[in-house]
Amino acid sequence: MKFKENISLAAFSNYKIGGPARFFFEAKGEREIAWAMKEAKRMRIPVFVLAGGTNILMDDGGFAGLVLRPTMRKIRMRRGAVKGSVEVEADAGASMSELLGFAAQRSLAGFEWAGGLPGTVGGAVRGNAGCFGGEMKDRIVSVRSFDPRTMKVRTRTVKQCAFGYRDSVFKQLEKRKGGGEIVLSAAFRLSGGDANAIVREAKKRIAYRREHQPLEYPNIGSMFKNVPLETLHSKGGAKYRAAVTAGELLYKGTRFSVKMDPFPMIAAAKLISEAGLRGVSMGGAMISPKHPNFIVNALGASSWDVAVLMLLVKEVVRRKFGVRLEEEVQMI
Numbered sequence: 001m002k003f004k005e006n007i008s009l010a011a012f013s014n015y016k017i018g019g020p021a022r023f024f025f026e027a028k029g030e031r032e033i034a035w036a037m038k039e040a041k042r043m044r045i046p047v048f049v050l051a052g053g054t055n056i057l058m059d060d061g062g063f064a065g066l067v068l069r070p071t072m073r074k075i076r077m078r079r080g081a082v083k084g085s086v087e088v089e090a091d092a093g094a095s096m097s098e099l100l101g102f103a104a105q106r107s108l109a110g111f112e113w114a115g116g117l118p119g120t121v122g123g124a125v126r127g128n129a130g131c132f133g134g135e136m137k138d139r140i141v142s143v144r145s146f147d148p149r150t151m152k153v154r155t156r157t158v159k160q161c162a163f164g165y166r167d168s169v170f171k172q173l174e175k176r177k178g179g180g181e182i183v184l185s186a187a188f189r190l191s192g193g194d195a196n197a198i199v200r201e202a203k204k205r206i207a208y209r210r211e212h213q214p215l216e217y218p219n220i221g222s223m224f225k226n227v228p229l230e231t232l233h234s235k236g237g238a239k240y241r242a243a244v245t246a247g248e249l250l251y252k253g254t255r256f257s258v259k260m261d262p263f264p265m266i267a268a269a270k271l272i273s274e275a276g277l278r279g280v281s282m283g284g285a286m287i288s289p290k291h292p293n294f295i296v297n298a299l300g301a302s303s304w305d306v307a308v309l310m311l312l313v314k315e316v317v318r319r320k321f322g323v324r325l326e327e328e329v330q331m332i
């Protein structure tokens, strides 16, 4: 086994942006992951895990370490812990659409919300991906991961994964010395359903995305997290409760819908739109007029173009609304 060298990351990015990885390795299984991590430790180089590349802004300067791509993608069904229940276990490299397709073919419901959600199981578990009222954590039973500090595989229950809004223990562990863990596979609890209804529901989500998201351009989804209502009004206070009951909020002269997905929040897209930033561009990057929380690669954008627009969005929204937007995408 050998690392490849100087591989362009743009080819692995949904954004089509990114310089070369000094070292690059696609691991076909857990033993290859262990080997690559051992090798990186020996070479004293940092490691970045890249999966579907649908949520990462990669720097034009590239990455001066190892980019590791887990590519194992088996999905299997097994008997659940509760009598009569079914669990599906998927490898980290399986795509979310493969997982949804596997479940639909077996009339297993629970992932319809993920229709059209790009990326892999590993990426979705790590970020607790969610939309249309669903989140990865709702169906997870357990997650297996590789810990580069002990060089061992461990299994966590859903509780031990400490999932939050676009958050998990795996995301948190990336901040520690010695590197985060690599998600290897996850087991999900699904329920019996009707195959046609499952496909119909998933297709509705796909159609919604086509209509409302700028999928015609390379993009990495929503750039910023939606804003919890409690950052505007104290949780449980009169204004907070009134906004939740009404499903809307008048804030600094602007009317916002309050979404309950997964808890009371206002859309970052609306803040960006009301800040007058729809369609603003920098170099080849543009704040999408169709969905302003997307910054699209309209015409050969550089990572710099995107980064400048992200800074602009944060600054203008902060000045107009006093709200600090937090990045949803990862930057390397």
Ligand SMILES: Cc1cc2nc3c(=O)[nH]c(=O)nc-3n(C[C@H](O)[C@H](O)[C@H](O)COP(=O)(O)OP(=O)(O)OC[C@H]3O[C@@H](n4cnc5c(N)ncnc54)[C@H](O)[C@@H]3O)c2cc1C
Residues within 6 Å of the ligand: 014, 048, 049, 050, 051, 052, 053, 054, 055, 056, 070, 092, 117, 118, 119, 120, 121, 122, 123, 124, 125, 126, 127, 128, 129, 130, 131, 170, 181, 182, 183, 184, 213, 215, 219, 220, 221, 222, 330
């Ligand atoms: C058009 C579009 C729509 C989107 N809509 C949504 C949405 O509705 N909801 C939502 O939540 N997201 C959405 N996203 C963002 C993205 O699809 C998800 O976050 C997805 O789960 C990322 O998976 P990925 O495999 O592409 O991960 P990548 O983009 O490759 O990686 C994302 C992060 O996860 C880490 N990672 C990846 N695999 C592993 C692993 N096996 N172990 C440890 N860490 C890992 C990476 O290091 C990186 O930090 C959208 C993106 C696009 C392009």
